[in-house]
Amino acid sequence: DAGVIQSPRHEVTEMGQEVTLRCKPISGHNSLFWYRQTMMRGLELLIYFNNNVPIDDSGMPEDRFSAKMPNASFSTLKIQPSEPRDSAVYFCASRFTGNTIYFGEGSWLTVV
Amino acid sequence: AQSVTQLDSQVPVFEEAPVELRCNYSSSVSVYLFWYVQYPNQGLQLLLKYLSGSTLVESINGFEAEFNKSQTSFHLRKPSVHISDTAEYFCAVRGSGNTPLVFGKGTRLSVIA
Numbered sequence: 346d347a348g349v350i351q352s353p354r355h356e357v358t359e360m361g362q363e364v365t366l367r368c369k370p371i372s373g374h375n376s377l378f379w380y381r382q383t384m385m386r387g388l389e390l391l392i393y394f395n396n397n398v399p400i401d402d403s404g405m406p407e408d409r410f411s412a413k414m415p416n417a418s419f420s421t422l423k424i425q426p427s428e429p430r431d432s433a434v435y436f437c438a439s440r441f442t443g444n445t446i447y448f449g450e451g452s453w454l455t456v457v
Numbered sequence: 458a459q460s461v462t463q464l465d466s467q468v469p470v471f472e473e474a475p476v477e478l479r480c481n482y483s484s485s486v487s488v489y490l491f492w493y494v495q496y497p498n499q500g501l502q503l504l505l506k507y508l509s510g511s512t513l514v515e516s517i518n519g520f521e522a523e524f525n526k527s528q529t530s531f532h533l534r535k536p537s538v539h540i541s542d543t544a545e546y547f548c549a550v551r552g553s554g555n556t557p558l559v560f561g562k563g564t565r566l567s568v569i570a
Contacts, residue, residue, distance in 0.1 A: 349500075378557050387562035388501075388547065395555050436500060442555050448493075448500040 347371075349449035351437050357455045363425040366452045369418055370439030378438040378446065379412055379422050388436075394420065427456045459484040459550045463561035470538055471569050478533040478564045480522075480548030490531040491549040491558065492522055501547060507531065518542075543568045 350369040358364055370377050378393040392402040394414045402412070409428070414420040424431055432455050440446045462481045470476045482488060489508050493501040505516040512524040522533045531548060545565050549558040 376555055376557075380560075388560040390557050390559070393557045401557070438501075440555075445491075445503050445506065446558055448502070450500045 349437055349439050349447055351435075351449035351452050353452055354450060355453045355455075357457065358427055360428055360456055361426045362456075363423065364427045364431075364454060364456075366422040366435050366437075366454070368420045368422070368437030368449060370420070370437070371447055372418065374439035374441045374447075375417070376440045376442065376446075377414060377420050378440075379420070380436040380438065380448075382434040382436060382451070383432075391422070391435075424454075427454075429456045432456050459488060459552060459559045461548050461550050461559055461561035463548055463564050465564050466562065467565045467567065469567045469569060472540055473537045475536050476534065476538050476542075476566065478546050478548075478566065480531045480533065480561060482529050482531065482548070482550045484529075484550060484552065486552045488550050488552060490522075490524060491551075492516075492520070492531070492533050493547045493549060493560075495545045495547065495563075497544070504533075504546070538566070538568045540568050540570060542566060 352367045376395050379391040380388050382388050391404045392412045397414045412422045434451045436451045438446045438448045460483045464479045491506045492504040494504045495501045505514045507514050507524040515521045520535045545563045547563045548561040551558045
């Protein structure tokens with residue numbers, strides 16, 4: 346299996362620009378998670394989906410963040426407009442019900 | 458709601474010495490416990506997990522962790538570390554059902570030659 350695939354791996358963008366992070370979960374997995382990792386806060390859950398439906402988005406920092414899962418094999422996390430404090434590593438992860446969560450390699454975002 | 462506390466943010470240790478990375482959790486329901494490892498510039502990989510049964514669980518590279526319900530702990534141990542064990546280690550907990558993992562803040566293990 347190819348594992349969880351994230352793109353881009355690295356992105357540097359200017360403040361105010363829109364950023365779109367993409368994730369392809371492992372085939373057959375029915376839950377998808379977006380986490381953000383920073384030095385100050387560690388790993389924070391932003392949002393997760395079960396069967397393509399958002400279940401809990403209480404971790405999304407503010408309205409500038411949005412996530413979608415139009416089908417079982419694709420999800421996006423969008424930041425618009427981006428700010429320097431959004432700089433972090435964003436991880437996508439997926440799981441089949443009750444089993445181990447598998448992480449992607451992360452998208453390293455720098456907003457200048 | 459669950460939470461995880463990793464008491465040590467950094468643990469330096471000499472090669473071939475033993476190490477223990479501490480993890481305590483809080484939860485009002487039955488829990489499943491995990492340790493993930495993150496090598497530099499990589500994603501998180503599952504190291505080991507406790508779901509049920511034996512309270513002592515082991516990984517393929519010599520780590521072990523013991524679930525202690527009375528102390529609400531799931532400490533990670535290795536009797537002899539290698540340079541290649543240098544990484545960040547995250548303890549995580551989740552409840553039953555299709556719920557997400559809640560992570561601790563991580564412990565950076567540095568193995569010194």
